[in-house]
Amino acid sequence: xxxxxxxxxxxxxxxxxxxxxxxxxxxxxxxxxxxxxxxxxxxxxxxxxxxxxxxxxxxxxxxxxxxxxxxxxxxxxxxxxxxxxxxxxxxxxxxxxxxxxxxxxxxxxxx
Amino acid sequence: xxxxxxxxxxxxxxxxxxxxxxxxxxxxxxxxxxxxxxxxxxxxxxxxxxxxxxxxxxxxxxxxxxxxxxxxxxxxxxxxxxxxxxxxxxxxxxxxxxxxxxxxxxxxxxxxxxx
Numbered sequence: 001x002x003x004x005x006x007x008x009x010x011x012x013x014x015x016x017x018x019x020x021x022x023x024x025x026x027x028x029x030x031x032x033x034x035x036x037x038x039x040x041x042x043x044x045x046x047x048x049x050x051x052x053x054x055x056x057x058x059x060x061x062x063x064x065x066x067x068x069x070x071x072x073x074x075x076x077x078x079x080x081x082x083x084x085x086x087x088x089x090x091x092x093x094x095x096x097x098x099x100x101x102x103x104x105x106x107x108x109x110x111x
Numbered sequence: 112x113x114x115x116x117x118x119x120x121x122x123x124x125x126x127x128x129x130x131x132x133x134x135x136x137x138x139x140x141x142x143x144x145x146x147x148x149x150x151x152x153x154x155x156x157x158x159x160x161x162x163x164x165x166x167x168x169x170x171x172x173x174x175x176x177x178x179x180x181x182x183x184x185x186x187x188x189x190x191x192x193x194x195x196x197x198x199x200x201x202x203x204x205x206x207x208x209x210x211x212x213x214x215x216x217x218x219x220x221x222x223x224x225x226x
Contacts, residue, residue: 032212043115043201043217044154051212087154091213099144099167099215101154 004088004102011108018075020105022088025069033064033071034089037082038104044087048073075107083109113138115204115218123224129190132221136183136204142166143185144215145177148199157200160185161207189223197225 005023012018024033032051036044048055050062050071061074075082085104092099116135124130136143145157156169160179177187183204189196199222203215 034214036217041199041220041222043203043219046214046216049212049214089215091215099146099156099159101146101156103153 004090004100006086006088006102006105008103009106009108011110012078013110014079015077018078018082018107018109020073020075020086020107021070022073022102023070024088024090027068027090028092031090031092033062034091035060035062035071035073036087036089038085038087047086078107078109080109080111083107115202115216117200117202117218117221119221120219121222121224123226124192125226126192126194128192129188130192130223131186131188132200132202132223134185134187134202134204134218136185136202137216140204140206140216141183142205142207142213143179143183144203144205145185145187146201146203147171148201148220149195149197154201157187192225194225197223199223 034049035047037047038044048060048062050064052064055062063072085106087104088102090100118133142161144159146154148154158177159167163179174190179185199220201217201220203217205213205215207213
């Protein structure tokens with residue numbers, strides 16, 4: 001079962017790039033990583049997903065090193081509305097898979 | 112396409128009662144997963160259903176159960192409620208196609224308060 005570890009909180013200023021790292025030391029070969037954003041009293045919202053190397057979409061980039069024991073979510077030029085909790089999720093495959101969320105990182109963007 | 116819907120959105124129960132929560136997945140999605148979110152424990156996986164069968168189960172007592180219907184809608188039931196069951200219960204759906212990466216899409220959650 002892939003346990004994940006994230007920093008509890010991070011602060012940033014508007015316009016800066018923010019990098020949030022998630023450790024998943026015992027990730028399995030077929031597991032992949034998904035990142036979510038969650039605002040208070042709402043369900044998590046999908047941000048980005050990847051298996052290895054780098055993935056980029058219109059809102060974020062995801063960097064996964066060759067050993068896949070960690071992943072880094074990169075948010076370019078954050079704004080106040082990016083203040084939220086960010087979770088990484090290691091998604092296993094197969095009939096015995098578990099869906100393991102990290103503890104979440106509270107990102108606070110300051111003006 | 113409509114997102115994942117959950118009903119009710121808010122619920123207040125007393126200890127010892129039971130509760131049933133409902134989740135309607137995105138049209139075409141056949142996998143439904145349930146999570147419990149509390150301030151102390153974060154997001155914890157409860158169980159996953161696919162094609163009316165429980166596919167995986169997290170580490171929760173037997174008081175927590177679920178089922179999935181032929182139209183992929185799912186319900187979860189908590190019997191003999193305890194104060195510690197107060198939480199946001201989240202449902203997520205996905206296509207779950209063999210060999211492909213899967214993306215789970217979450218509903219807004221049901222906030223359960225046990226008094």
